[in-house]
Amino acid sequence: MKQLTTLISTLFFLVVGASHVWALPNCVGSRSVATWDNCFGTYTFSNGDKYIGDWKNNKSNGQGNYTFTNRDKYVGEFRDNEKHGQGTYTYANGEKWVGTFKNSKLNGYAIKYYPDGRIYQKGIFKDNILLEEA
Numbered sequence: 001m002k003q004l005t006t007l008i009s010t011l012f013f014l015v016v017g018a019s020h021v022w023a024l025p026n027c028v029g030s031r032s033v034a035t036w037d038n039c040f041g042t043y044t045f046s047n048g049d050k051y052i053g054d055w056k057n058n059k060s061n062g063q064g065n066y067t068f069t070n071r072d073k074y075v076g077e078f079r080d081n082e083k084h085g086q087g088t089y090t091y092a093n094g095e096k097w098v099g100t101f102k103n104s105k106l107n108g109y110a111i112k113y114y115p116d117g118r119i120y121q122k123g124i125f126k127d128n129i130l131l132e133e134a
Helices: 002-022
Strands: 039-044 050-056 059-067 073-079 082-090 096-102 105-113 119-126 129-133
Antiparallel strands (some): 039 050, 082 096, 105 119
């Protein structure tokens, strides 16, 4: 048991320690994202939408949090300014989609929840279309 505890502790500290090594530096400049590359930053768009997260090649790439002016929010993975990968899209009314996105559309397994947490729909999606209910 002691060996298992030691192994788990070692792995934990390796992962936590490595995350600090891989942490992106803060993006420099707040008026334009044109030079933001391999950094972490916050940007408020002219329409009031706000993105906080990883930037690469002046686009949201990696983990991020996008808040829309209508109070909808997406937290998850981005690629080239698109929702892409695992994420949660929460509507202002509390409904939410949790699943896999590709090019900002549901692609793969996803679950939609009512505001009270009950499941509304779940299944396999392709370009936001339900292919198979689960």
